[in-house]
Amino acid sequence: MRQVDIIVIGGGIAGLSAAMRFARRAKTVVIEREGALGYHSSGRSATFSHFGIGDAAVRGMTAASRPFFETPPEGFVEGALSIARPAMFIATQEIIGELRALETEMTRFTDTIHRVGPQEMLGIVPVLRTGEGGIVEGLLDTGGRKLDSDLLLQGCAKQVRAAGGEVVTDAGSLSVTRSGERWIVETQGTAYSAAILVDAAGAWADEIAIGAGVRPLGLQPLRRTIIGFDPPAGLDVSEWPFTKTAGDEGFYMLPDAGRLLASPMDVTPTEPTDAQPEDYDVAVAAWRVEEATTLEVGRVKTKWAGLRTFTADKVPTAGFAPDAPGFFWLAGQGGYGLQTAPAMALAAEALLFGDAWPEELAAYGVRPEQVMPDRLFG
Ligand SMILES: Cc1cc2nc3c(=O)[nH]c(=O)nc-3n(C[C@H](O)[C@H](O)[C@H](O)COP(=O)(O)OP(=O)(O)OC[C@H]3O[C@@H](n4cnc5c(N)ncnc54)[C@H](O)[C@@H]3O)c2cc1C
The missing domain is CATH 3.50.50.60 (FAD/NAD(P)-binding domain)
Known part of the structure; x- marks a missing residue:
């Protein structure tokens, strides 16, 4: 013993x-x-570390964790524990209220956000579908971080x-x-x-x-799926922000090692298990990317699922x-x-x-x- x-x-x-x-x-x-x-x-x-998720306690802990990621203790790692990368939250006219609510919440914890209109958004992620029925406004937080x-x-x-x-x-x-x-x-x-x-x-x-x-x-464990696919040849996505629909429904997308990763933000209740991606969620991920952007997902090169476990x-x-x-x-x-x-x-x-x-x-x-x-x- x-x-x-x-x-x-x-x-x-x-x-x-x-x-x-x-x-x-x-x-x-x-x-x-x-x-x-x-x-x-x-x-x-x-x-990814961003302020577009959780309640005030979660955002407070996200803020309090930032110094560790930005300047890890001496000898903690060789290499970069995190890199600066913007987060952009997007909305169609139907969910503009959710984007505004998010802005109010995020403003309490970050002073690096500003509203972006269609032109500026297209300068950042040129494949977004803006205009009639499409994305009308975004919220850009230049202070996001990609973690390792x-x-x-x-x-x-x-x-x-x-x-x-x-x-x-x-x-x-x-x-x-x-x-x-x-x-x-x-x-x-x-x-x-x-x-x-x-x-x-x-x-x-x-x-x-x-x-x-x-x-x-x-x-309660909730399963979430991520797919990875290649961007169109010649399109440099490496500086694209973590891009996420405002609110709980939609998708998010971010660049990772030359590919784009995307999630349909699925929240499927499940038992504790070695979670695997379901074909349906993989298809929804691709569909939501194609609905919100001019990208064609084509072949899904990688896919996985994991559990996000919540208290009440x-x-x-x-x-x-x-x-x-x-x-x-x-x-x-x-x-x-x-x-x-x-x-x-x-x-x-x-x-x-x-x-x-x-x-x-x-x-x-x-x-x-x-x-x-x-x-x-x-
Ligand atoms: C698709 C997806 C995307 C996410 N994106 C983000 C993100 O961008 N940013 C972010 O901050 N978070 C994100 N999360 C959430 C984050 O991954 C989790 O909150 C976090 O990893 C939970 O850590 P944990 O240590 O509690 O759980 P785990 O990493 O699951 O660790 C628990 C460990 O306990 C072990 N264990 C269980 N039972 C036993 C046993 N009987 N004996 C010994 N060991 C046992 C397991 O094997 C496991 O390794 C995401 C999650 C998913 C699924």
């Missing part, structure tokens, strides 16, 4: 970014079931190890039991004992809790379970788990060690009661 202080279940961005902070203060082990870190949601995202999820995950894992912590992959299935004041996690190879168990198992976080006899949060109020959760001593939730990162990870890790550290609430979060209006699990139990 290995004795540690903190066991983190889940080697996605939630578990690793928090473990990086825990490991500096306590003996920490991260246990990941799969052979590769970020095999599930964290390795399947669009890896692989560098982020590996950088966090490196920091855990450098601080004397351990990151275990390929752990296979595990069981969680309570023995006296400690949590016991038995993997196929090794058993670990710790006073604190952190549940950062993404879509599986409720399953881990139920197995440990802890009341679940009521998490869609705000990520960090904090001790009210019904189980030493059981710490770190779940429900939804569709913004990468862009909010540095802030959530700060929140998790403060709540786990009983520190004062971080200034960096308070400065953007993020309060502990917005993220603590107690709010979800009424």
